[in-house]
Amino acid sequence: MNWDKLRIFHAVADAGSLTHAGDKLNLSQSAVSRQVRALEESLGATLFHRHARGLILTEQGELLFDATTAMSKRLDAAAARIRDSEDEVFGVLRVTTTFGFGTLWLAPRLPKLYEQYPDLNIDLMLEERVLDLPMREADVAIRMKEPSQADLVRKRLMTVRMMLYATKTYLDSHGGAPQTLEDISKHRLICQTPAAPQVGVGASMVSHLMTYEPSSLLTVNNYFGVLQGVLNDLGIGVLPDYVTEDFPDLVPILSDIETANVPVYLAYPEELRHSKRVAAFRDFVQDEIIAHRKQLKHLGKL
Template identity: 85%
Template sequence: MDWDKLRIFHAVADAGSLTHAGDKLNLSQSAVSRQIRALEESLNATLFHRHARGLILTEQGELLFDATSAMSKRLDAAAARIRDSEEEVFGELRVTTTFGFGTLWLAPRLPKLYEKYPELNIDLMLEERVLDLPMREADVAIRMKEPSQADLVRKRLMTVQIQLYATREYLTASGHPLETLADMEHHRLICQNPTAAQVSAGAMLVQHLMTYNPSSLLHVNNYFGVLQGVLNNLGIGVLPDYVTDDFPDLVRVLPDIESADVPVYLAYPEELRHSQRVAAFRDFVQDEIIAHRKQLKQMGKL
């Protein structure tokens, strides 16, 4: 099969237009159209439905586009490895992690990474969905459980717990002491919905707290929103312990109540094992965790 025709097909399928694909490839619309017709003839299949508003892939076209997309991702990975210098760190690094960890722990620390590697470009993808690293949906992942995908380099970074927090101002204004879980009936609980995408340990803790009939609820679909509710004195928040050091106004309440341990893993594809960008990011995260633990020891929290 002609590689050049496949490249042109992929651009057309991605753009949904002969004109837009031609602009991207620096080819005329007629040249792109000829290549697509030739490819369809060689396959004896129609790859696009043509209409006035653009092009739509046929079933056969979808199959071919899946194949060219996988090829494109593999080529991008190979190009990234080739570009990686033995001594310099530069270019794009796609990092995926959960919304909570990305906004509350990782993003505030990134200035240190950019200070050391000013030519590095981080594409931070925050979502609960587990991206497919072997298929190059991302270069590096930080996840709250061990990745199950094959052909990955994995490293356990740390362990976190989900705990209960409030502000001193809220606790003073509420007028009700919070000494046991039974006292939750006088307080608003701020948490993720137990059915929302989150680590199972956090969901189990919320389900347990709900049995004590808090006076009212605020459900948010990520920990950043939960934190904002707590900081604005709305109630008792269910939060991971990694956020508390950056927000000194938070007070841990009911210190005997916490989730089971939640392991945090960093993972990346085996093919990126020698990538300088990946190594720089991995070492940065590990150094930040070590520094964080030293700080906690000095504060007597470990």
């Protein structure tokens, strides 16, 4: 099968238009059309339904597009390894993690990484969905459980717990901090929406707290929103404990009521084991976690 024709087919399928694909490939529309027709003839199959508003893949076209997409990702991975210099860290590194961890822990620390490696570009993808690392949907993942996908290098980074927090302003205006779980009935609870993807221990903690019938409820579909509600004196929030270093004014509530430890893992494909970009990011995260633990120990929170 002709590689050049496959490359042109992939561009057309991705763009949904001969013209747009031609612009991307620096080819005329007629040249692109000839290559696609030649590929269809060699395969003995129609790859596109042609409409006035564009092109739609046929069933056979979808099968081929899946294959060319996988090929493209593998080629990107190979190119990334080739570009990795023995002495320099540069290029794009695609990092995926949860919305809460990415916004509340990782993103605030990235300036230090850019100071170390000014030629490194981070593409940060915040999703609760677990991206497929072997298929190169991302280069590195940080997740709240051990990845189950095969052919991954895994490293356990830290553990987090879910705890209750509020501001002093909120507590002062609502008769002080609750002393028992029964006192939750006098307060507004801020937590993740039950239907939102989240760690199981967090959902279990919220379910337990709801049995004490808080006076009011604010639910948000991610921890960043929960934090904003707490910081704006709206109530008592269920939050991961890693936010405490960056928001020292948060007051822990009922500190003996906490969840089990949730493991945090860093993972990347086996084929990127020797990537300088991956190694730089991995070492940076580990160093930040060590500094985080020292800070918590200094504050007496560890």
